Amino acid sequence: MDRPDSNIPQAPEGYSRPESSPQNFVGPSNQNGGKPRPFEAPTYKQGFVLCVVGGVITGLLSFIGAALVAYGMVIAIYCKKGHGWFGPAITSVLVTGVAAYLLSGPTEAATSVTACALALGVGYTFATEKLTVGVGSLLVGATALALLGYDAFFAAMAGTTLPELAQNVFNQYASQVSGASPEIQEGLSTAKALFMLFWPTSYTGMALLYFVIARFGARTVYKALTRDPQKLPQFQLMDVPFWMCALAVANLFVYALSSTILSAQDILQLITLNVFMALRVVFALQGLAVLTWFVREKHFSPALSLSLFVLAGMLEVQLGVMALVGLIDAWVNFRKLNRSGNQDSEPTINNN
Structure with a gap:
């Protein structure tokens, strides 16, 4: 049949115009000339695996792994229509703790597990559309208090306090340049004053950074799954x-x-x-x-x-x-x- 005379270009052979539904992704037709194959959405199993892999990465690089954990959690909950969070959550936390403990010891394991838990919380609340300003603030606050509590516990086990521990950490780094010029020594004195001023709030800074990275991962996949900017x-x-x-x-x-x-x-x-x-x-x-x-x-x-x-x-x-x-x-x-x-x-x- 002849193509009607119009200014609309003809679609290439093997492709068709997408339907109005935003969830239909049209790809090339199969070799037998059938209907175009839609791209497959991610499955619950894939979300589960991403959470586990993200847990392993969190045990190594907590800031990077947090995004992948939240990414996988959103997929898992989206596929189960608001459910299915327990398995990925428990597995990823256990994997994170084991990986961090074997590689870096108990202190880093506690930090990595906290980062993983925050990422899971961000993924869950984002997927269920419950991540409000208040909920996000509570997640950040709980994470900061957990990080502070771990450090206070380990400091008490070592027979010291957190302020003394922070000062000892700085002194260890400063001792490496003990024979430096007077200008460098003066700069170290200024740096120490700034360090002692700002280190108490470093826990909130770390928690905020974990939250931003995890939220980025959750928002990225949620936007791709829903394809509805009205919900953002x-x-x-x-x-x-x-x-x-x-x-x-x-x-x-x-x-x-x-x-x-x-x-x-x-x-x-x-x-x-x-x-x-x-x-x-x-x-x-x-x-x-x-x-x-x-x-x-x-x-x-x-x-x-x-x-x-x-x-x-x-x-x-x-x-x-x-x-x-x-x-x-x-x-x-x-x-x-x-x-x-x-x-x-x-x-x-x-x-x-």
């Missing part, structure tokens, strides 16, 4: 739950009282400092979300928008301005978001 959250609509404001007040109160409890002063101050660090990051992100919303509402030019974000970053690093904006927005609601329902929900594109 919009950053400008990020809204911190109100209970985090109450947590900030309670944490400040505990920090003020920690100096009166001499037996637990060090550990209480470490915990409260890490909570402060996590809250600052969350509220700073909320402040940046407010700025993103403001820039889009006012239709600023790309150059002006970039300048505002650079200025916001500088003010946050030096003065914590964006965290303050986020904290105020949690009370004032600059963006007039609908908080009548569950505030701890992560709005999607459909909420615009």
Whole structure:
């Protein structure tokens, strides 16, 4: 039959136009001239295997393996329609612990198992669409406290404390350049002061990095499986739950009282400092979300928008301005978001 006269190019032989459903992936037809073969979606077994392989990698390189563990967990839960998480979770945690213990010892095994557990939690909550701002903050906080607890336990077993252990670690590195020039020695003194200032919050920093990497792996595969951008959250609509404001007040109160409890002063101050660090990051992100919303509402030019974000970053690093904006927005609601329902929900594109 002759092809009708139109401006639409004819599809190559062996291919056909995809159907309207976003889940149909059309490939080349088979050799017998049949219908095009759709690409096969991943199976539960493949998700299980990815979790196990990710567990092995987490035992070696915890930051890299976290993404693969979350990736596999999303596939496993997606294939089982919200179920099937127990087997991959237990197996990957055991594999991670064994691999890390055999290669690096008990301290690294505890860290790797914690990273794997966080990745599993991120994968599960992302696949079940429960990864809200509050849930993510709880995952990061629990991970940071677990990392801190492990180090405190091993320090106590060694007959020392965490501050002394951190100072000894720095002194070991500094002793390698003990015969250096006065300029280098002065630089080491400055570096030591900075190290002792920032090391207490390093646990939150590690937990945040684990979370970001695991979330990247989970988001990548979830987007490919659903092929529905409507389900992905919009950053400008990020809204911190109100209970985090109450947590900030309670944490400040505990920090003020920690100096009166001499037996637990060090550990209480470490915990409260890490909570402060996590809250600052969350509220700073909320402040940046407010700025993103403001820039889009006012239709600023790309150059002006970039300048505002650079200025916001500088003010946050030096003065914590964006965290303050986020904290105020949690009370004032600059963006007039609908908080009548569950505030701890992560709005999607459909909420615009």
